[in-house]
Amino acid sequence: QAAGRTVGSARAMAEEGISRATAVPAGVAETIASLAHLVRRTERPDRAIEPILAELRHAAELAGRAVGAAPPPPSRRLLRRRGRGDIGAARLALGMAGAQAAFAAIFRGPRERFWDRMTLTGLLLGGYALASSPAARRVRIRPRDVIAGLVSAAVLYATFRIGDRFARRFVPGAEAEISDIYRLGELRPTTELALRLATIIGPAEELFWRGFVQQALMERVGRWPGAALAAAAYGGVHVVTGNFTLFGAAGVAGLHWCALYAAGVPLGALIVSHSAWDVWIFLLRPTVERPAG
Numbered sequence: 001q002a003a004g005r006t007v008g009s010a011r012a013m014a015e016e017g018i019s020r021a022t023a024v025p026a027g028v029a030e031t032i033a034s035l036a037h038l039v040r041r042t043e044r045p046d047r048a049i050e051p052i053l054a055e056l057r058h059a060a061e062l063a064g065r066a067v068g069a070a071p072p073p074p075s076r077r078l079l080r081r082r083g084r085g086d087i088g089a090a091r092l093a094l095g096m097a098g099a100q101a102a103f104a105a106i107f108r109g110p111r112e113r114f115w116d117r118m119t120l121t122g123l124l125l126g127g128y129a130l131a132s133s134p135a136a137r138r139v140r141i142r143p144r145d146v147i148a149g150l151v152s153a154a155v156l157y158a159t160f161r162i163g164d165r166f167a168r169r170f171v172p173g174a175e176a177e178i179s180d181i182y183r184l185g186e187l188r189p190t191t192e193l194a195l196r197l198a199t200i201i202g203p204a205e206e207l208f209w210r211g212f213v214q215q216a217l218m219e220r221v222g223r224w225p226g227a228a229l230a231a232a233a234y235g236g237v238h239v240v241t242g243n244f245t246l247f248g249a250a251g252v253a254g255l256h257w258c259a260l261y262a263a264g265v266p267l268g269a270l271i272v273s274h275s276a277w278d279v280w281i282f283l284l285r286p287t288v289e290r291p292a293g
Contacts, residue, residue, distance in 0.1 A: 088216065089220075091132045091216075092212075092213065092216045092217075095125070095128055095129075095132065095208070095212060095213065096213065096233060098124070098125070098128070099125060099208065099237055100237050100240070102117075102121040102124065102125065103121070103237040103238065103240055103241075104240040105117060105121075106118055106121055107240055107241040107242070108240065111184075111187070112187060114184055114187060115184075115187055115188050115193065115196060118196070118201055119196050119200055119201060121204075122200045122201040122203075122204035122205065123200060123204065125204055125205070125207075125208040126200070126203065126204030126205075126207045126208060128208065128212070129204075129207040129208040129211050129212035130207060132212055133207075133211050133212040133215055133216070135211050135212075135215045135267065136207045136208075136211035136212055136215075136267070139207070139211060139266075139267045139268050139271065140266075140268050141268035141269075141271060141272060142266075142268060144269075145266055145268040145269040145271075145272055146269075146272050148265065148266075148269040148272075148273075149268075149269040149270065149271065149272025149273040149275075149276060150272065150273070150276055152256070152257075152260060152265070152269065152270070152272075152273035152277075153272070153273045153274075153276040153277040153280060155256075156253060156256050156273070156277050157277060157280055157281055157285070159252065159256070160249065160252070160281060160287060161287060163248075163249070163252060164178070164287040167245055167248070171244070171245065171248075173244070173245075174244075174245045177243045177244065177245035177246065178245055178287065180243065181243065181245070181246055182282075182286055185282060185283060185286075190283055193282070193283060194279050194283055197275060197278040197279050197282065197283075198275045198276075198278070198279055199275075201278065202271065202274040202275030202276075202277075202278045202279075203271045203274070203275060205274060206257070206267060206270045206271045206274045207267075207271070209230060209233075209234050209254070209257075209258075210230070210257060210258065210261045210267060210270055211267050213230050213233060213234075214226060214227060214230035214258055214261055214262070217229045217230050218230075218262065223262050224262055226262070227258040227259060227261065227262035228258070230254070230258045231251070231254040231255045231258040231259075232251075232254075234250060234251075234253075234254035234258070235247060235248075235250045235251030235254050237250075238250040238251075253277075257270050257273065257274065260273075
């Protein structure tokens with residue numbers, strides 16, 4: 001409100017100066033631009049600040065015309081802020097490239113070390129998200145998030161039960177591909193895998209794909225377009241597996257979690273959902289009988 005009143009006063013002064021063809025103080029444009037920098041420094045998460053900044057820029061232009069001068073050049077502080085925006089885009093691109101390379105290494109490397117590579121990738125991508133995304137660093141898991149997460153996991157599990165029947169009936173080779181996925185569960189003891197999935201792999205994937213990738217995309221292109229792009233990216237990294245059924249499953253799961261995040265479900269609830277679903281469908285209640293040998 002205070003910034004809005006300042007903008008109104010500055011704009012009125014500038015317009016009055018133009019109408020009377022009299023000069024206003026030479027420092028007006030620079031002062032208003034500095035005020036714009038101060039307002040932008042608040043870094044409010046909503047976009048309500050943008051109309052105020054537009055008014056500030058317009059007021060600065062009017063004041064500049066009143067003194068017959070061009071708008072002042074951006075300050076070093078503003079240039080540094082623009083640079084931080086570029087770094088944000090670079091971090092997103094770097095993170096996506098790293099995820100693609102990591103998933104290729106996970107599924108193309110020696111099978112007996114699969115879970116070691118999966119766990120290491122979780123630590124790296126999760127750590128990268130925490131270092132790069134304020135949304136990831138702010139995550140908290142409250143009691144209501146646990147409830148919401150378990151409900152979300154149950155809905156997704158039911159979806160996969162239906163999808164499993166569809167895939168077996170209509171997708172060539174689905175039976176063998178599903179069995180191949182579940183054979184990975186034989187590489188480590190069940191308790192160890194449950195701990196890896198629940199404490200590292202599941203949480204790390206949510207921090208990275210929703211808290212970092214989707215958050216960045218939503219800020220750039222909008223909530224739902226960003227969610228769609230994030231879901232496509234999450235499914236896309238699974239192409240390297242060469243397993244069409246796994247690729248489709250990742251796409252469905254990605255749409256589920258991305259849609260919930262875009263709808264406002266807290267990241268903490270999605271961490272619970274992802275972790276619970278991983279353990280439930282992979283170890284406790286798989287969609288098929290776990291093969292022997």
